[in-house]
Amino acid sequence: MIPEIGQFALALALMIALVQSILPVLGAARGNLLWMRSARASSIAQLVFIGIAFLALTRSFIVSDFTVANVVENSHSLKPMLYKVAGTWGSHEGSLLLWVLILAAFGAGVALLGSNIPDALKARTLSVQAWISTGFLSFLILTSNPFERIFPPPLDGNDLNPLLQxxxxxxxxxxxxxxxxxxxxxxxxxxxxxxxxxxxxxxxxxxxxxxxxxxxxxxxxxxxxxxxxxxxxxxxxxxxxxxxxxxxxxxxxxxxxxxxxxxxxxxxxxxxxxxxxxxxxxxxxxxxxxxxxxxxxxxxxxxxxxxxxxxxxxxxxxxxxxxxxxxxxxxxxxxxxGGGLFAPISREAGxxxxxxxxxxxxxxxxxxxxxxxxxxxxxxxxxxxxxxxxxxxxxxxxxPLVVVMGFGPFLSWKRADLKGIFQRLRFVAVLAGLSGLAVWYLTEGGPVLAYLSVAIAVWLLLATLREWTTRIRLFEVPFADAMRRARNMPRSSHGMTLAHAGLAVAMLGFIGSSAWKSEEIVFVQPGAEIAIAGFDVRFDGVERVQGPNYVADRGTLTVTRDGDPVTILYPERRFYLVAQSSTTESAIRSTLAGDLYASLAEPASEDTAASGAWTLRILYEPLVNFIWIGAAMLVLGGGLSLSDRRLRVGAPRRAITPAAQATPAE
Structure with missing residues (x-):
């Protein structure tokens, strides 16, 4: 019964989307306020019905309802609950249902939060959004029904692709x-x-x-x-x-x-x-x-x-x-x-x-x-x-884009003083050049482009920090005054600084892990040792372990450096019984300096497996974690900018002055 409710909710959502795609835009053309404002109710209703359909499909996965073909093809009763839920969007049909749910959520978001948007613009926007919803809802219902039944139902499902678990x-x-x-x-x-x-x-x-x-x-x-x-x-x-x-x-x-x-x-x-x-x-x-x-x-x-x-x-x-x-x-x-004119050297040009x-x-x-x-x-x-x-x-x-990003925040609107910008950034340029030379001196070879890229990444990072310190006048005024200026700066300015710095940090990760990666692929037996990037890795053998819906061959690697213990790594080779497929689970020792990465491949033959011999892949990836740190900074920078009160979606409210609050008697 629940799947039928979900399918019926999708059909209702499609009908609402059809109405929403026509009525508000006609209202905007004719100046009919009631028709225009109908987009708000229809956007919310569309989200509610698609949400009901999505919850119905999720429930089918949670309870392992194998009368639903989508659940049979992408789930299994022994699968952990997290991956049962994730199976909801792990297929073509389920992911498309998630797609239309998010589509409806953005339309409802504009309807609920866009109180400062003129009625005609909002009506037309939500109508266009409904055109898109109509197309994808019809596609979902006519060609990719997520609630298609199967009778008689099988005893169990086929499981989700192990790589996606x-x-x-x-x-x-x-x-x-x-x-x-x-x-x-x-x-x-x-x-x-x-x-x-x-x-x-x-x-x-x-x-x-x-x-x-x-x-x-x-x-x-x-x-x-x-x-x-x-x-x-x-x-x-x-x-x-x-x-x-x-x-x-x-x-x-x-x-x-x-x-x-x-x-x-x-x-x-x-x-x-x-x-x-x-x-x-x-x-x-x-x-x-x-x-x-x-x-x-x-x-x-x-x-x-x-x-x-x-x-x-x-x-x-x-x-x-x-x-x-x-x-x-x-x-x-x-x-x-239209708009204002600007010089070749200006923020607009940048x-x-x-x-x-x-x-x-x-x-x-x-x-x-x-x-x-x-x-x-x-x-x-x-x-x-x-x-x-x-x-x-x-x-x-x-x-070149990254180089321009370093200059960009220093450029003024309409016309900028390039000479003055160079004067403020000359020390930054010198430090960036020296950083590239220092990396060249410290590393054992590498492509010339890598050293240039390091210098450009450092240029962006230092130029971004220089612009931020200039804004708050750090080192020019007392520290307390500088911090007060920082608190009073728009959040979008802080967000820009964090995002630009995040890109520079991520670039260092891209460069380090690509240009100076060390890699060893070896055929090993218990007791074998591999030297890589200053580490000594000893292969101690493989044992069979049981997982919730798989069996695994787990290797043990003892890592030392100059004779001192560093860590023990446990790479795995997992075999999923239902899907009849294998996956690799790497073992990683992570630091800011770099990752020591180990993965276990299949043995070359049954005979070598019996003797404990396996193919082992070991890598050392310098600075690779800077990629994820930089990406997090990008997202946080965007979040800071989004929280800026000047970018809030709701209509701004005028503050009531004391004079306006006063009564005539006063």
Whole structure:
């Protein structure tokens, strides 16, 4: 009965979305306030009914209701409860239900929190959001029903993909989807502004909080997925330029450009066309990623390779959404230009360079991702575009961007004094150069680009800190006064500082773990010792252990340094009985200086397994934890900016002055 309630709730949500997609926008066109305000109730109702459907599916997984085909295919009665719940979004159907739930949540968020948004703009925005909901709800109901029954029910399920039975992967999809789908509301604001024919500073101020919330979540989702790949897959890498990784990275790049472009629109009433176009393209790339992942074009650990007919449905949605919005943009955008003029050396110019470089980088990743698929579809030839291409094409574009980021906060609006900025940053430039030389002196070789990249990362970090100390006049005024100035600074300024510094810290992790990684892959028997990065690792053997829904071969590695004990590592090779598949569980000794990483591969043969001989992979990855620290700083910086009272979504309230409070008798 519960699954039928969920299916009925989805059907009701679709009908509400259809009404919401038409009535409010007609009300805005005719000036009918009642029709416009109906969007608020319909947005909330849509969220309620989709939430009921999602809870119904979650309940089916929790109680192991094997009359539901989705539960049979993605769960098992012996699976730990966390992964039963995570199984709700571990399939194509369940993840799509989560997608429409988040889509409805953002619409309801604007309806409830957007009290300062004019009725006509809000009505049009929520109608556009409902157009998107209608498309995905119809897709879900017609082609991907998560509540499809199966009779007679099997005694047990097929289990979730073992690679996905991990805490990191349990949280990764919701965060990623919150970012993907979060850009839908920014897209809806952009299309509503195009319909209305007006983009101004107030519009940009209303869009920025939603853009920031989506960007933060996408940042956290990408970082969590990268962390999962690092410790779970057993190869010791955190990014492989996999197409599924790329389709999440491209919206992040354009979303970053959108955040900065919206600042110019808000502050200077400029870059209107840029901001609108970036809003459209960012969500369009999210839709493109949905098509690639779900169309059957790719087979990946985290791709849903399904019936290509479903891909055609999504392709149709993609064509209508992107084609319609870009057509509307082409019609309306020429009338949007305006705003203040600015000199070639100014903050506006710096942010323009930011947009251009991020746009070019996104185009490069898009080309590298789609070109193999295009070649296979047209000529039937399978080719691979991997890390060598992306590293050679992407990194040289990003390094100049990081250099500009160091200058950016020092630039004034309209016109900046470049000579004065150089004077303030010359000491920073000297320290950055010396840091690159120091790393060259301390390391035993490495690519020249790595030393240059270290210098640029240190440049960004020190320039960011220099700008913050200049703002609060640290070392120029008494410390108490400097701290008072820091407390009185807008939170968005602190957020910018933390985010820019976070990128610099993450860069150090990217560089260190890529350029100076040490790796040993050896065939070992108990008692064998391996030397790596100053550590001595002794392989003590393997024992069989029982897990909740798997059996594992657990290795024991004793780590010493100069004869002194350091730690004991326990890498595992797990075998899931139901899924009949194996996974690698790495063992990691983490410090700020770097990680000692060990993973156990399958034995070469049954004979070698009987003798206790295994293939062992040991790596030392310098500074790799700086990646996760930097990502956390990026997210926290975004959170600080989002908490700034100037970016609150609700309407500001005028403070009541004492004079206004006084009564005539007084």
């Amino acid at each position: 991990d805490v990191g992967l349990a949280m990764h999809p919701p965060l990623l989807y919150f970012g993907y789908v979060g850009f839908s509301i920014v897209f809806s604001f952009a299309v509503a502004a195009l319909i209305e024919g007006r983009v101004d500073a107030a519009w940009a101020r209303r869009v920025r909080p939603w853009t920031l919330a989506a960007w933060m979540s996408l940042t956290a989702g990408i970082a969590l997925g990268s962390w999962w790949a690092y410790y779970e897959l057993g190869w010791g890498g955190w990014w492989f330029w996999d197409p599924v990784e790329n389709v999440s990275f491209m919206p992040w790049l354009l979303g970053t450009a959108l955040l900065h472009s919206a600042i110019v629109t808000e502050k200077r009433d400029a870059f209107k066309s840029w901001t609108i176009l970036l809003a459209i393209l960012t969500f369009s790339l999210s839709l493109l990623g949905t098509f690639i992942v779900r169309s059957g074009l790719l087979t990946s650990v985290h791709a849903f390779a399904v019936d290509p007919e479903r891909g055609l449905y999504i392709l149709g949605l993609l064509g209508v959404s992107i084609g319609g919005s870009l057509g509307l943009y082409a019609w309306r955008a020429p009338a949007m230009e 942010l323009l360079v930011n947009n251009l470089l991020l746009g070019a980088a996104t185009g490069t990743v898009l080309f590298g991702t789609l070109y193999p698929l295009f070649m296979e579809a047209v000529v039937g030839t399978k080719i691979s575009v991997g890390p060598p291409f992306f590293n050679a094409a992407f990194i040289p574009m990003m390094l």
